[in-house]
Amino acid sequence: xxxxxxVVLSERQAWLLEGIFRISGTQDxxxxxxxxxxxxxxxxxxxxxxxxxxxxxYFREITVPVIPFEFYPQFINCQDSSYDDGVNLVMLxxxxxxxxxxxxxxxxxxxxxxxxxxxYADPPVANKMHS
Numbered sequence: 001x002x003x004x005x006x007v008v009l010s011e012r013q014a015w016l017l018e019g020i021f022r023i024s025g026t027q028d029x030x031x032x033x034x035x036x037x038x039x040x041x042x043x044x045x046x047x048x049x050x051x052x053x054x055x056x057x058y059f060r061e062i063t064v065p066v067i068p069f070e071f072y073p074q075f076i077n078c079q080d081s082s083y084d085d086g087v088n089l090v091m092l093x094x095x096x097x098x099x100x101x102x103x104x105x106x107x108x109x110x111x112x113x114x115x116x117x118x119x120y121a122d123p124p125v126a127n128k129m130h131s
Contacts, residue, residue: 001037002106005055006113012048015117025050030057066106071095 014020024030029046030053036042043051059066067075078092099107 001058002055002109004037005051005058006109008043008051009048009055009113010116012051014048014052015113015120017048020049020052020117021056023049025053030054034058064103066103066110067099068103071099074098 009020017023025033025047029050033042033046033050033054034057037054074095075092078088078095080088096104096107
């Protein structure tokens with residue numbers, strides 16, 4: 001689901017739109033996209049914000065988050081101020097690599113997409129989605 005939605009958002013160059021994840025699509029259209037994801041063309045006659053809304057809905061509705069609950073303490077520990085930033089980064093990389101493969105791949109896809117969005121946060125494009 002995540003891959004399919006991100007591919008369509010990328011094809012539509014969603015990073016050029018103001019507030020791609022901040023501005024919501026219409027509820028009816030988001031639900032239409034959501035309920036038709038198994039069909040051949042669920043993105044017919046919908047706005048890019050509707051597709052982004054379906055992606056946000058996916059993350060709200062999954063029972064196990066992208067970063068599973070049992071990994072929370074390890075992620076929080078990566079921000080321990082008693083370590084320098086280099087150590088924190090190494091720890092963070094190790095925790096991310098320890099995620100279940102499916103979770104790692106989803107996190108990687110989202111991080112890559114958000115990196116592209118951040119590149120267009122300021123003028124002249126100014127999608128206003130600062131990191």
